[in-house]
Amino acid sequence: MNFDYDESQLLFRASVERFLEGRDIAARKGQRAQPGGIDRARWQAMAELGLTAMALAEDKGGLGSSLLDLVAVGESFGQRISSDNWLENAVLPILLAGAGLAADHPVIEALAAGEAIAALALFEPEGRHVTMPHGTTAKPSSNGIILSGDKTFVLGGMAADWLLVSALSDSGPAVFVIAADAPGVMRKGYRVIDGNEAAEIALRQCAVPAEARLKLDWDAVEQAIATTRLIAAAEMTGLAQRLFDDTLAYVRQREQFGQPIGRFQAIQHRMVEAYALVDQARSALIAAVTSGAPHDIAGMKAIVAECALGIGREAVQLHGGMGTTDELEIGHAHKRVLLLSQWLGDPASGLDAYAANLAKVAA
Numbered sequence: 137m138n139f140d141y142d143e144s145q146l147l148f149r150a151s152v153e154r155f156l157e158g159r160d161i162a163a164r165k166g167q168r169a170q171p172g173g174i175d176r177a178r179w180q181a182m183a184e185l186g187l188t189a190m191a192l193a194e195d196k197g198g199l200g201s202s203l204l205d206l207v208a209v210g211e212s213f214g215q216r217i218s219s220d221n222w223l224e225n226a227v228l229p230i231l232l233a234g235a236g237l238a239a240d241h242p243v244i245e246a247l248a249a250g251e252a253i254a255a256l257a258l259f260e261p262e263g264r265h266v267t268m269p270h271g272t273t274a275k276p277s278s279n280g281i282i283l284s285g286d287k288t289f290v291l292g293g294m295a296a297d298w299l300l301v302s303a304l305s306d307s308g309p310a311v312f313v314i315a316a317d318a319p320g321v322m323r324k325g326y327r328v329i330d331g332n333e334a335a336e337i338a339l340r341q342c343a344v345p346a347e348a349r350l351k352l353d354w355d356a357v358e359q360a361i362a363t364t365r366l367i368a369a370a371e372m373t374g375l376a377q378r379l380f381d382d383t384l385a386y387v388r389q390r391e392q393f394g395q396p397i398g399r400f401q402a403i404q405h406r407m408v409e410a411y412a413l414v415d416q417a418r419s420a421l422i423a424a425v426t427s428g429a430p431h432d433i434a435g436m437k438a439i440v441a442e443c444a445l446g447i448g449r450e451a452v453q454l455h456g457g458m459g460t461t462d463e464l465e466i467g468h469a470h471k472r473v474l475l476l477s478q479w480l481g482d483p484a485s486g487l488d489a490y491a492a493n494l495a496k497v498a499a
Contacts, residue, residue, distance in 0.1 A: 145208045152209050155185055156216035164219040164331070164468065172295025172325070173333035174221055174253060183250020188226045191363075192248050196239040198230070203363065207425060210367040214374020217469045219331065223367055224479075225292035229254035231360040232300055232311060236350025243298055243313055254313075255296035257287035257337050258361075265485040267302075267361055268354075272339065274303040274310060280345040281305075283312060283320070286338050291479065293335025294325040300350070301339065302357070311350045311357060318342060330471045361480055362430035368476045369424060369433075369440040373417045375469045375476075376444040380414050382466050383407070383451040403454065410450045417443035434481060435490025441477035448473050 141149065159167075167175045182188060190206060192198020206227065213222060230247050233254065237244050246252035260271045272285025283303055293299070296316045303312060314321065320342030323335045384407060387398035397403050417440045424436035448470035452459035461467055477483060 141204070141208050145205055148205070149208045149212050151185065152187070152212050153216060155182070156212065156218050156220075159216065159218065161462065161465070161468065164217075165462075167219050168331040168333070170295075172253075172292065173331070174225070174292060174295040178220065179253065180250045182220060182222065182226070183248075187222055188230065188250045189248040191227045191230045192234040192244070196234050196244060197248055198234065203366070203428070204425060206363070206367050207370040207421070210370035211374035211377075214371035214376075214472075215378045217375065217378060217465060217472065219468075221292045221295075221332065223364065223371060224332075225253050225255055225296065227367060228256050228360065228364040229298075229300055231363060232256065232350060232352070232357065233313065235356055235360065236311065236352040237313070247298070252297040253292065253295050254298040254300060255290050255292040255316075255335070257290045257293065257299050257301045259287065259289045261286055261288050265481045267358065267480075269302040269304045269309050272301065272303040274305040274312065274349075276306065277343065280343060281312065281348065283314070283339045283342040283344060286336070288336050289328075289479075290335040290337055291328070291332055293337060294323060294333050296335075299337065301337075305349075309354045309357070311352070312344055312348045313350060314342065314344050314348060318344070328475055330468070330475045332475065358430055362433045365437045365480050365486075366421075366424050366433045368479060369417075369421050369437040372437075372440050372444040372473055372476050373414075373421050375473050376414050376417050376440075376447045379444070379447045379451045379466055379469050379473075380407075380410050382469075383410070383447075383454055387454060397454075406450055406454065410447050413443040413447050429493075431489050431493035434486040437481070438483035438486030438490070441473070441483045441486075444473045445477055 186199050189198040190201040194200035233244050233247060247254055258267060262271055275282045283301060299314050299316050301312050301314060303310060320340045322338040325333050325335050328334050387403055388396050390397050420436040420439040424433045451466045452470060455464060455466060458464055459466055
């Protein structure tokens with residue numbers, strides 16, 4: 137089977153990479169300093185390139201991009217160490233909104249056009265990596281639905297115009313779309329390790345109409361989350377490649393005892409091991425794309441994360457103390473890997489899901 141990107145994917149990926157080029161450390165810091173951590177003008181430029189509509193079906197006004205299209209772009213975002221919240225606030229929300237709202241819904245149109253930003257409020261303080269809502273409830277009222285509960289680790293939540301909130305209703309888990317400034321919604325922002333801004337969200341008797349509930353079952357929600365995990369694995373694979381490339385260039389030019397440190401056998405062995413980890417990450421990514429099953433994707437994301445984290449540790453150590461600072465690209469890349477490795481499930485929970493499915497099949 138051929139896993140190479142085709143010509144159209146390579147051309148679009150090249151366009152994306154041109155858009156991402158030139159974003160040095162100062163530009164990233166400036167972008168993160170914007171309200172909510174997102175530069176609205178750059179977000180609009182990203183929409184004009186089609187990036188905010190990639191995950192939306194064509195019959196709903198999107199590009200209808202394939203899974204491999206999204207993976208290719210995700211890998212480019214990683215290789216360029218992008219600080220754009222494309223994955224968190226464009227791909228995942230549009231996957232859910234596109235599946236659960238009517239084609240002419242104003243929220244879909246605004247998200248696809250880059251005129252509005254959405255964030256998924258999924259995780260709760262009591263369930264670290266549990267995707268199923270348990271503390272946030274949706275109770276019927278005379279005028280619609282009342283949402284109550286607390287959400288945490290909502291990436292882009294302070295910049296969002298719309299929130300997609302998971303809650304437990306009388307008929308089971310569901311997702312609701314609500315305005316971020318609606319009465320009863322309280323947000324508190326905080327910085328996460330890659331400089332992104334996340335939010336703690338408290339819902340206190342937040343009244344929404346019945347139409348706010350997305351028309352999709354929880355299996356569809358889990359599939360959207362799995363797809364996003366896969367693209368996160370692609371971004372980590374791109375980050376792993378960038379960490380390796382930058383470190384290889386460094387050991388070739390950094391001199392000690394009158395010669396580049398890359399000539400020392402111990403350093404060469406470590407770089408070979410790092411190269412093997414890059415290859416292992418890409419192989420796991422291919423396996424996840426091939427399978428497409430949520431439990432396989434969870435397991436493969438865990439493997440990609442462990443490989444990328446291992447390469448990041450080597451990169452930091454071989455650069456010395458400055459490898460931990462914000463003055464080098466590898467510091468930014470490693471911190472992004474640390475975030476993605478924990479988002480939508482850490483390696484341990486991913487491997488648990490993968491092992492549980494294997495045990496179920498074996499039984």
